[in-house]
Amino acid sequence: MNLFLCIQNSSLDERINEQFDKATSWFVDAVMWQIPITENVGLPWVLIVLIAGATYFTFYFKAINVRGFWTSIQVVRGKYDAIEKGETHTTTVDLPDTIRDESEQGEVSHFQALTAALSATVGLGNIAGVAIALSIGGPGATFWMIVVGLLGMSSKFVECTLGVSYREVAANGTVYGGPMYYLSKGLRSKGFTKLGKVLAVIFAIMCIGGSFGGGNMFQVNQAFKLFEHVTGAEQSWFYGKGWLFGLIMSILVGIVIIGGIKKIATVTDKIVPAMVVMYVLAVLTVIGLNIDALPAALLSIWDGAFSPEGVTGGFVGVMIQGFRRGAFSNEAGIGSASIAHSAVKTNYPASEGLVALLEPFIDTVLVCTMTALALIITDTLVVGAILNDEQGVLLTASALESGISWFPYLLSFAVILFAFSSMISWSYYGYQSWSYLFGRGKKVEYAYKTLFCIFVVIGGAASLGAVIGFSDAMVFAMMVPNMIGLVILAPKVANELKKYMSVINKPS
Template sequence: MAETAREAEPSGPGLLDKVDHATGTLNGWIGSVFFYDVGGKTHTSVADGVADEAQVSVLVDSLFQDASFDVEVAAVQLELPAGTTEDRRAALESALRAAWSAKTGTSVEDSSQSMAVKVAAGPAGAGGKTTLSAKRAGIPLTVLWLILGAVYFTFRMGFINLRGFKHAIQVVQGKYDNPESHGAGEVSHFQALASALSATVGLGNIAGVAIAISLGGPGATFWMIAAGFLGMSSKFVECSLGQKFRQVRPDGRVMGGAMYYLSNGLKEKGLGGLGKFLAVFFAILCIGGSFGGGNTFQVNQSLNALKGSVSFLSPKATPIVESFATAAGPNNWIYGLIMAVLVGIVILGGIQRIAATAEKIVPLMCGVYVLGALYVLFKNTAHIPDALGTIFAGAFSAKAMYGGFLGVLVQGFKRAAFSNEAGVGSAAIAHSAAKTPYPVREGIVALLEPFIDTIVVCTMTALVIVITGAYASPDYAEFRANADGAGLTAAAFSHEMPWFPMVLSAAVMLFAFSTMISWSYYGERCWAYLFGDGSSIIYRLLFLACTFAGSIVTSMNVLEFGDLMILGMAFPNILGVLILSGGVKNDLDDYMGKLKSGEIRQYK
């Protein structure tokens, strides 16, 4: 009997649960700084223990009794104590919706609010509190910083995102390449662009867009496009600086990126101490971002997309794989192992092998994906004007002005930044390796990235999701609830092409693969900056371990950690770029003057 009783006792939280809880706590600390809600306000009401249906109604009443409470909030959340059962959670969610509708006279679905009921992370136990919070959205500090930087650079550089566009295409085509001298560097303009695009054109274009629309509505698309347009200027400045302050080793290898223009560029300005601090801070964040958003997130989301097409990834558990089985699925570790091997083969070859791989994968995957999107759009040409109207109306909805308007704007800019990385500083690492006699020429090439990534690819994804109505369909509520953006996008395409999710699954894997190999390079360069080239093998092994972990870890906290790191890179990067932007402006004026006078000639 004693043995039976011992077996019935709960085993307690497992390793992944502990990682989940610890990472969630860390995310909270980091997020309280990086995502400090400028202009936001949260109202709360609390009850001890797990509330019942009557207490939920009392919690709602207490919110409305606050004289400063505004019903037009952006998000309503009920957090229950750890260990609350799913049945109890679902029952209390129904009670919350009923109580809220009774107070407001409208359902949550018909208003500007989003509503969630979740169970607190951590081990189950007695006690705890039930907390009802209603938040009026402000603008996260990171997003505000990105917006202000992008707007400033656009005006400071005289709208280089418009006047440099044609020249950027000509440079990528090789029309200005001197056949006798390309300058120092390791890769061509096109290879540098492809390497940087392979890091940006990824699951942010497929999963990120769907998540943005799920959370912010179709209007988020408008702000994603606006962010892409303004981000072209940010990308130009940071990649020009990456070229200007790079270091070329005797063996021809190039060391460049934000770390070098922050440390060396600010040193020239007499700000050596600040520059060194910002460079180290940036490098640490970039390494964290490469492990999370640039790796674990890519594996996790691509795996979710493949499950619908590859049956063996969702089988019944077997004794052989029981030690790896998690809520994510018993055979997921096989996918993680395969991806780790494939990524390892490429990244061991350095930037030249990464560039050679990227210049083949990026055009292929972009072509396949864009053709699929164009097919859906051409088939629904008559609905495009209505979709664009929905997007524009959603971007400026007066109904959501107290929280929804800012919420939509924030979702658009946040997902665009995560997708195209403009202002983050990561692409400067890839572009610093390009062969070019003029640093600003490479910066002009780099401004094509946000255009291709966000204005073209992300917009096509958004139009497909809006036209098919997948973003609001009750059939796909589970995708939206679980932030499964890849699954929602696949469902949207399947409306018109039932077979396309198979193709999309392959495209998603290529998107993820190309993003991972480029982010491995970014992270390794930052690792080498901090610890020296001799320790790079340690970074590569850690990166591959994270690749494997991405297939078996189900915690969103672990994945969100990468988001925080990548967007957090904007703080040291934009501060340094703002200080150094005057020099870039002078270099740009000089280059454009030579281009106009014919001193810089075309060779093709």
């Protein structure tokens, strides 16, 4: 299989990208500024903040990512549903304009909220990002990828607990939540009213930009490139018909997102488990066919983790490439997932925070590690190679093809599902931010969703270039206001956790 596609831009595309790059380079340079590590490698400052924040929350909440793991599984299974319905949640913060969730208001179940958020995170970062990281840093990159995933569980717990704590419920039952609300209301309760408003607006603007770019155009564009390749590349009937692929995806996306989070959740709670199981089974098949190589692969991960090459591949490869092209794989610390989780039916915000900490485990620790093992065991990697996202996907396809010849077709189908599910979830994130800025009327809602569907078509046909670099920077930038809010509001989360644990541990 040819791993390196040569995508030729027209001169017009190049001029458009060049002008767009000039207009936005100051913003991208500021967000993506890197601290030099070696002569050729730098670490973006935003990733240092994300790791530092995740480490802080892990210690602050006494390893909630470990000690709360089993409880979170029990919550998803519905063990405490009766308790949540029978008890009344009383908020610890007196905010007169915050609509309480006294009667277990919400729109989706714990499981549906989890799958809706997972649908936005499980995607190309798990396939292309891992291949790129391991190509840069070798097998040892896998170890650091797992460490970052485990730490990210704590950040996800904090932001999703806050998402439910400060959500608003409209008269028709529609839930509005996310960083925009806990930044404005939560910081106001701490005496930082103006700061909270400014940070909420900044987050909303960045989230809208990220939803059109990395959460939309990039997803459909990369899905089409792989589909085009496995169906014959230049001999494919679809060759050069990205607009048609985008149009089909746009129609499917439009059908789903028009129904809001309830419709999105009913789709994702079926797609996400199916696509994760399908992908993991394919990878496990490849591993099973090469089982003799597994001990050596695990040893290479451990040995390589502490070499300079391994550290570079893990922290720079995964966190730069995986995060840039997959919104940091699990989006922990970015705040986007709290928008989906805020719609859950619960009286206890911490219950959803516990559910949310499963996301980085599934997304990064499980799915990304499976991809890494397949690449290592099949000896597909060329350490030191500099790959782009298309080449990263094709490298993983080659690893799967070494097991069973038709697995690349399965991967292509999985990538399309990953892209589709990511787009519908990011449309919800973008709309929630859009409604925060422009209001909640139907005209405002349909204006955003129409624009989103148009960008799906553009993404399928366009040569993205600088547009993706800019939208990636916007996703990175979401971290700044969000992390400020998480640190200030951590005591609120601690109170909610204490309250929930006292209820579920109360003797019957």
